[in-house]
Amino acid sequence: MSKNFKFKLVKIILFLSTCTFFLSKHANAEPLRGNFANGQQYRGGYAVSDVTNSDGMKAHLVTLKLQLDNIEVAPYTYIADDFPNIKASSLGLLLISVKSGGMEGSVTFNYVAPYKNSLTSIGIVQMTLHLGKIESISVQRNKNMTTGIINRWVVDATQLDQSALENHPNIYEHAGLLLLGTGNFASAISNAKLDLSINSKDISDEPVLQKALKETISGRDVPSTGDFDLEKDRTLCSAGEDVYFSCQLDDVHKIVSVCAAKNISPDVGYVQYRYGTSSKLDFKYPANLAPPRNIMSIIDVSRTAQGPGIHLKFKNDDFTYVVSNALIPGEVYVAKNNKIIFDRVCKGTGYMPFATKARSGLPWGTLEKIDALDNH
Helix, strand or coil: CCHHHHHHHHHHHHHHHHHHHHHHHEEECCCEEEECCCCCEEEEEEEEEEEECCCCCEEEEEEEEEEECCEECCCEEEEECCCEEEEECCCCCEEEEEEECHHHCEEEEEEEEEECCEEEEEEEEEEEEECCEEEEEEEEECCCCCHHHHHHHHHHHHHHCHHHHCCCCHHHHHHHHHCCCCCCHHHHCCHHHHHHHHCCHHHHCCHHHHHHHHHHHCCCCCCCCCCCCCCHHHCCCCCCCEEEEEEEECCCCCEEEEEEECCCCCCCCEEEEEEECCCCEEEEECCCCCCCCCCEEEEECCCCCCCCCEEEEEEECCEEEEEECCCCCCEEEEEECCEEEEEEEECCCCCCCCCCHHHHHCCECCCCHHHHHCCC
8 A cells, every 4th residue: 555545545534533523513504594473584503512511411502693684693502401403483483492311301492582682592491201291391481581571472473373383293392482471471362272272182191281381371470390490489409409399388387398419310419308498497308418329219109190199208217208299289298107297288289290300319119108198
């Protein structure tokens, strides 16, 4: 083999390696072009690059670069835990959707629109899954936008493409958008269309989603549900911690929270039970932060159609504590020698889900006599 041929071969290999590296780190999409629901024209594109998030895990940085009415605006960036799909939605918005974890994962919809001559997210809706069904929903509205502005986008987008209310698979991205609405925004949308959407087969097969839509469209504000961004007066967890479960207890004016961090398995991170108020913590277990193996466990005690029923259990001396969502809206009870000495129900009337992460972070236990003592 000649030196010249070897040299060319090395150059080709280096070129292909460079291309492979570049493509793995930075993927460019087809150009984006269309009209937003407010009438503004846009054109441009996006890029996705590999980054490391704050937990040291691999993530994907989305960068949107657009011109609005032929005027270039500042790029919009978003970090996705899994590889994102970006598209110009028929709703007159740009949609970043992320599917992760399969049937035990989540689907996240991020709705991007122009605001004050720049691009921003009007809100993010995450639907966590268990066995492929929606288990809980978290709604995060842009706190820098007024309720009226967000409602205007929801209404305009719905009126732009009302067929999205009926057509699978667009029905889920539109359902997520509706959940960003607040108050009586739905009065500006055809009630017949909304009723048709809520009672469609796709939505009826997802009772958690159907219930959330009915509450939102009826004018009840649902600030946040599910795995993150719980209201401050409803959780004892700190910023940066995962909220596995949290509720205000009826009658006693106390909060029960199960908080965790970096708990990707029973031997990693920590999980802690907390009882008290935001100003005074009456009890926490374990006293020192530690991985949950041999400290606490969960079991499946599903009894309702609203979602999976979980018992989180731990023992402290002669007392056994159980945090349960087998009863709607939820319950905490304590037993000594299999006799109840404390039993309180959560405030509210809705199903209180455990965070999906609890299923992989906590060890699974076994059914015991204590599990039959819940207020079911």
